[in-house]
Amino acid sequence: DQQVKQNSPSLSVQEGRISILNCDYTNSMFDYFLWYKKYPAEGPTFLISISSIKDKNEDGRFTVFLNKSAKHLSLHIVPSQPGDSAVYFCAASAVGGNNDMRFGAGTRLTVKP
């Protein structure tokens, strides 16, 4: 069962433009959401997170938006840079639960110079 879904396997944007990566979840118990970034031959690394008490969290060029009613979150990267080219995974967990974290299938972002 895919509790976290990333329906776009890939996204290509021009350098300097905005990248928007989307994620949907089905489990209403999830209350903590994260984005991870993965380069080839490396493990995923934490990028940004948001708890369910917020609807927006910003860190430099990266902003995560959460729409709890729609069970949807998105990651905005502005401006996009070639070094942002990677696979981005959306993840969710229930902090008060058993601490397991579920990931989406990932979206491969390519930022073209």
Place this chain on the structure above:
Amino acid sequence: DAGVIQSPRHEVTEMGQEVTLRCKPISGHNSLFWYRQTMMRGLELLIYFNNNVPIDDSGMPEDRFSAKMPNASFSTLKIQPSEPRDSAVYFCASSTPNTGELFFGEGSRLTVL
């Protein structure tokens, strides 16, 4: 401090052989996770441990898969007998309950011929 350490980084074996993947979590982290990355399903949670105790192994594909955590600094994921469809990258991750963030190893790429 060293990150999560996984071995081997690459494993090529023949169908029917036993495969053992190893993981050393970050010192002080009391949760450990095994994930499998495939093109179709992204990062799948196989099993996770809290304080060395397996909490949820519902993601383990079949009885051919088993995982152990004999102490706080070591875990193994074993596949016996291995099959070509087990070919994937297997990630180990660790965390503490308070951060909600997982720290991943670099992964073990398994190829079963």
